[in-house]
Amino acid sequence: MQWISNLTNLTIHIGNTSFENPIWVASGTFGYGTEAPELVDVNQLGAIVTKSITRQPREGNPPPRIVETASGMINSIGLANIGVEKYIKKLLPIYEGLSTKIIMNIAGTDIQEYVEIMEMVESVSSAIAGYEINISCPNVKKGGMEFGVDCEMTAKLTETLRGITERLLIMKLSPNVSDIVSIGLSAENAGADAVSAINTVVGMSINAKTGMSDIFTTYGGLSGPAIKPIGLVAVHKLYQQLTIPIIGIGGIVSGEDAVEYMLAGATAVQVGTANFRDPGISENIIDSLKNILNESNRKVAADLIGTVQTH
Amino acid sequence: MQWISNLTNLTIHIGNTSFENPIWVASGTFGYGTEAPELVDVNQLGAIVTKSITRQPREGNPPPRIVETASGMINSIGLANIGVEKYIKKLLPIYEGLSTKIIMNIAGTDIQEYVEIMEMVESVSSAIAGYEINISCPNVKKGGMEFGVDCEMTAKLTETLRGITERLLIMKLSPNVSDIVSIGLSAENAGADAVSAINTVVGMSINAKTGMSDIFTTYGGLSGPAIKPIGLVAVHKLYQQLTIPIIGIGGIVSGEDAVEYMLAGATAVQVGTANFRDPGISENIIDSLKNILNESNRKVAADLIGTVQTH
Amino acid sequence: MIIERARIKSNRPLAHEIWEMQFEAPNIAREYMGSGQFINILTVDDWNHPLRRPMSIASSEDGFVSIIYKIFGNMTRELTQKKSGETLDLLGPLGNIFSKWDNGSYPILIGGGVGLAPILNLKKACDDNKIEYTMIIGARSGNEHFISHEPEKNIYLTTDDGSMGEKGTVMVPLQRLVEINKNAFIFACGPEPMLRAVKEFAINNDIQAQLSVESYMGCGIGFCQGCVIQRKISKIQTHSYHEKYSLVCMDGPIYNAMDIKFD
Amino acid sequence: MIIERARIKSNRPLAHEIWEMQFEAPNIAREYMGSGQFINILTVDDWNHPLRRPMSIASSEDGFVSIIYKIFGNMTRELTQKKSGETLDLLGPLGNIFSKWDNGSYPILIGGGVGLAPILNLKKACDDNKIEYTMIIGARSGNEHFISHEPEKNIYLTTDDGSMGEKGTVMVPLQRLVEINKNAFIFACGPEPMLRAVKEFAINNDIQAQLSVESYMGCGIGFCQGCVIQRKISKIQTHSYHEKYSLVCMDGPIYNAMDIKFD
Ligand SMILES: Cc1cc2nc3c(=O)[nH]c(=O)nc-3n(C[C@H](O)[C@H](O)[C@H](O)COP(=O)(O)OP(=O)(O)OC[C@H]3O[C@@H](n4cnc5c(N)ncnc54)[C@H](O)[C@@H]3O)c2cc1C
Ligand SMILES: Cc1cc2nc3c(=O)[nH]c(=O)nc-3n(C[C@H](O)[C@H](O)[C@H](O)COP(=O)(O)OP(=O)(O)OC[C@H]3O[C@@H](n4cnc5c(N)ncnc54)[C@H](O)[C@@H]3O)c2cc1C
Ligand SMILES: Cc1cc2nc3c(=O)[nH]c(=O)nc-3n(C[C@H](O)[C@H](O)[C@H](O)COP(=O)(O)O)c2cc1C
Ligand SMILES: Cc1cc2nc3c(=O)[nH]c(=O)nc-3n(C[C@H](O)[C@H](O)[C@H](O)COP(=O)(O)O)c2cc1C
Numbered sequence A, B: 001m002q003w004i005s006n007l008t009n010l011t012i013h014i015g016n017t018s019f020e021n022p023i024w025v026a027s028g029t030f031g032y033g034t035e036a037p038e039l040v041d042v043n044q045l046g047a048i049v050t051k052s053i054t055r056q057p058r059e060g061n062p063p064p065r066i067v068e069t070a071s072g073m074i075n076s077i078g079l080a081n082i083g084v085e086k087y088i089k090k091l092l093p094i095y096e097g098l099s100t101k102i103i104m105n106i107a108g109t110d111i112q113e114y115v116e117i118m119e120m121v122e123s124v125s126s127a128i129a130g131y132e133i134n135i136s137c138p139n140v141k142k143g144g145m146e147f148g149v150d151c152e153m154t155a156k157l158t159e160t161l162r163g164i165t166e167r168l169l170i171m172k173l174s175p176n177v178s179d180i181v182s183i184g185l186s187a188e189n190a191g192a193d194a195v196s197a198i199n200t201v202v203g204m205s206i207n208a209k210t211g212m213s214d215i216f217t218t219y220g221g222l223s224g225p226a227i228k229p230i231g232l233v234a235v236h237k238l239y240q241q242l243t244i245p246i247i248g249i250g251g252i253v254s255g256e257d258a259v260e261y262m263l264a265g266a267t268a269v270q271v272g273t274a275n276f277r278d279p280g281i282s283e284n285i286i287d288s289l290k291n292i293l294n295e296s297n298r299k300v301a302a303d304l305i306g307t308v309q310t311h
Numbered sequence C, D: 001m002i003i004e005r006a007r008i009k010s011n012r013p014l015a016h017e018i019w020e021m022q023f024e025a026p027n028i029a030r031e032y033m034g035s036g037q038f039i040n041i042l043t044v045d046d047w048n049h050p051l052r053r054p055m056s057i058a059s060s061e062d063g064f065v066s067i068i069y070k071i072f073g074n075m076t077r078e079l080t081q082k083k084s085g086e087t088l089d090l091l092g093p094l095g096n097i098f099s100k101w102d103n104g105s106y107p108i109l110i111g112g113g114v115g116l117a118p119i120l121n122l123k124k125a126c127d128d129n130k131i132e133y134t135m136i137i138g139a140r141s142g143n144e145h146f147i148s149h150e151p152e153k154n155i156y157l158t159t160d161d162g163s164m165g166e167k168g169t170v171m172v173p174l175q176r177l178v179e180i181n182k183n184a185f186i187f188a189c190g191p192e193p194m195l196r197a198v199k200e201f202a203i204n205n206d207i208q209a210q211l212s213v214e215s216y217m218g219c220g221i222g223f224c225q226g227c228v229i230q231r232k233i234s235k236i237q238t239h240s241y242h243e244k245y246s247l248v249c250m251d252g253p254i255y256n257a258m259d260i261k262f263d
């Protein structure tokens, strides 16, 4: 019954922008989208959120940067990236040729850095659909973490960037706070088009045999299926209080996971750690989402948003 | 080489109290210590922390109360417990007959409730070694959660209870905060003998098929191996700033896990979720800890505390 | 209750997505008290699935116990991969038992889906004790049945789609049978909708009934307080403990139909 | 690079805690470029261990690739449980290759522990190309060796405990051999302490050396930026990217000894 499959509608909207489907790949887990053309057809993706870009190129942290944990992993890459100039020169032209949407993720250590980066990108013509603002990277000293835990700073940063761009402005929230909703509200009130949640959870791993910390920076960011329950709470809480769309992130590895996030309140989701294991997993997740919708009464993905039934 | 094994010394000290070994069982995961005498010899345990006790008996939350997640589980028991009067009448006499140390965990909705409970217990003679104060249960509305996220309230509660007991006073910290260290410092400065960390992490689970929340209260507490990296961060951070002992909790299922927590800064550890799978697991962990010490140069468990090497 | 590393004697499909596994578990078999008890199975050694899975004992004889299980999710699927000769870690026997089936009344045994495991067990007890009874087993479709519709032996099958036995739910033959047997005592195990219907029917018709219920279990031994079901008590004290909620693992899984509430 | 569901042809122990596994992986074999490349193996379908495990290709012929692996932790232990006929999900071939071994110099191939997988691969390339060489394989003890000490064929084994071949590390025969072969070019793979020693020796003696290094990998394909090793560059710009750190999965795993730093 091939025709039934055509009935499903995966399109979702954020601000004025529509996305062919709600399955995106998360910043820092899919490079710049150009790394593995043999393994994945990026044009199938709802969007690619590119690796955090800073004003200057960054080498990142010394190794070891990665360790596996129970149903997860910890990373401390330290925002290794090519810097905004090369991003503009080398990558923006490539993105012109893609039909998938590109969301540029930006990180900085103070408002000025975010502003400079965005102004540089806004000053050239490009196909990027919008920005995701990383105010929550746990692995860089002064790496924007101040913003992520502070409502006022979040508001100020959002407001400032809102003044610079009319493209999508998505603030990426940290789970390492007492109250993620108040940060989200600050972003909404200051003019963000959406928030994404969550970034990684601060974690640590130790080798019992050697007595050494497994990560150079001692702490890193926990991601993967282990944190899915934490991401779901964040999205569900934000959905209760915010009116702007929420993009769900954390431990998504299957179509069911994507559905759960949408039920909790996500308009779209991002697949992170799972890309490391299977670069083509997002295409599978899109197919699986279609199948799930087909087998249910609801054929429209957007109808799932926020419809979880509580007791 | 049986004699080597005798060289290991598992004794640890908290305040004036010594414990035969650092492997305790966590509150709410081992009942009142009397449930399964066939399956576990409780006198082998370093200590039993009993299920949170409130002033009045409590039925707890409606089902479903439990769901498995990736390498973990979510619970929302809602502090079902027999209440302090029955605890005093039925359980304290039984505890007199045990050689293991009993730590009574107390929960309340306001300072007055904690005070009443502790005064009732202090007014009778008993063998309990001390109290663990649950200021961090995520599953009860007004269930002490206010205390766990607020430094001033934590200080006030600690100070008040310190005035009532000379027994061990351990404040149990929540990971669901921006800054666990400042809460820990408040407890230390107000006279706590130790802090324990962590209680469960707020989590949510959804059934993608039915669209229902898996837990009656929507949110519950995530525990198990999935949260070990979060517990290790808490313990390591607290160890850097506090002078009182730290009791490590979160995802401990093996001797290696216990060692990792001690390296991070824990003086003792508590085994939680793992008891559900294997009620005798703490005895295995004690044996495994002994073996690990034997195979290393360090024969004294206490020598591990806080000695993790960072890069 | 005992933890026993049990050798798998056999593991085979009985019907569509329904399997039977037999264990050599002499210690658990020795402590076994009767139909209705269950074991708690550790399916994987890894900690990605921390919790055991509860399964009713379908038979216990000569040091062997068996279960009948339905492929439901990851761990039951994993169970089907186990080969005879491998070992599994079992905790049991747990829970209480069906009672009064031998008190002179006429037992009507009702099983729905895999809920028939403890029911088959009770059937055998009746057979052994030469107690007459009727058994009704319901399923969605014929391919889920692995015993025969033999009305002459008082064994009735039902299917929702009518593909085997009588069309409809177990309520169809039940209704009829109860009219014949004024002395009926119902023993039922199955999915919650079935148990609800049976319960309502029993209460309306003033028939005694014992139900075997399920709940999500953290431990099976009273440690976690996770497995509760609501008790039906007219007056519950504000400050009570285990009056409103009962632990299915310790107080159950068998309850008198009147004693529990399904909402 | 390709993801291929590969059938296991064989899986057997070679020595103490060292196993060999052969796969039928025609697509990966077709893309294979030479000794030094690796595959990234998905050991379990479950997500409790989210990351693949990188393993050097020990041979690639006629549509088959093989690995030699040491039991190190959970996933390598799990690998030993796999049976021929089962399938595994492989990503590869990945990484760069040993080069210039056929440029007229005298290759000295050094393998330590399981680091001998790519070295055996290079040995075969030398054999096939009729290039003379010497091979030195080090291990802690004789039970870890699975090839023979045959000085007459220029194959030298060493063991830390002297239980097989020469006593000591690979440095003992290396030192001697380099004195004889002025034209030596070292190719080494093994644990970091060995690579450090080889590197220092090569630099001090002005001998060219290529080292195959390891690092903890998140993806193997440049997505995660996790697998870095420090480059040895005299002057690094303050604002640089991949000058100070190199991605072992894309730029490596083979590096000139001079180009990397081990601290
Ligand atoms: C007392 C009792 C007796 C049972 N007897 C049988 C039996 O004889 N045959 C049979 O096939 N099934 C029986 N069950 C149900 C069986 O336990 C579940 O089908 C099984 O746990 C599903 O595991 P899974 O990993 O395949 O599914 P999952 O994908 O993990 O879970 C799917 C559903 O299974 C149930 N479940 C999962 N874990 C548990 C748990 N720890 N405790 C209780 N329920 C859980 C939940 O309803 C969950 O939504 C019994 C349950 C109880 C409580
Ligand atoms: C390019 C490359 C080639 C390799 N070739 C071989 C080989 O031919 N034979 C062989 O036996 N081993 C090889 N290794 C090492 C092998 O990858 C590890 O031994 C293996 O991953 C251990 O997995 P485990 O689950 O058994 O151990 P775990 O208990 O998970 O980990 C133990 C140690 O293994 C290493 N490790 C774990 N996961 C990874 C990962 N994703 N990436 C890198 N290292 C990891 C870490 O050092 C870790 O401390 C190679 C590594 C690399 C990077
Ligand atoms: C290796 C790695 C690198 C990451 N780098 C970034 C980054 O540069 N910027 C960012 O905003 N998030 C970064 N993240 C966070 C992810 O985008 C995502 O929020 C997080 O991993 C949770 O999703 P997951 O559980 O699906 O991985 C990174 C995550 C990982 C694992
Ligand atoms: C079912 C369940 C009930 C719990 N009840 C309590 C409680 O009553 N009081 C309390 O302080 N902590 C309670 N906890 C938290 C544990 O004591 C422990 O802090 C947490 O589970 C983390 O440890 P783990 O990962 O080893 O389980 C409970 C945990 C679980 C899983």
Ligand code: FES
Pocket (backbone or CB within 6 Å): C216, C217, C218, C219, C220, C221, C222, C223, C224, C225, C226, C227, C247, C248, C249, C250
């Ligand atoms: S399952 Fe834990 S108390 Fe019943």
Ligand code: FES
Pocket (backbone or CB within 6 Å): D216, D217, D218, D219, D220, D221, D222, D223, D224, D225, D226, D227, D247, D248, D249, D250
């Ligand atoms: S392993 Fe991910 S970039 Fe190299």
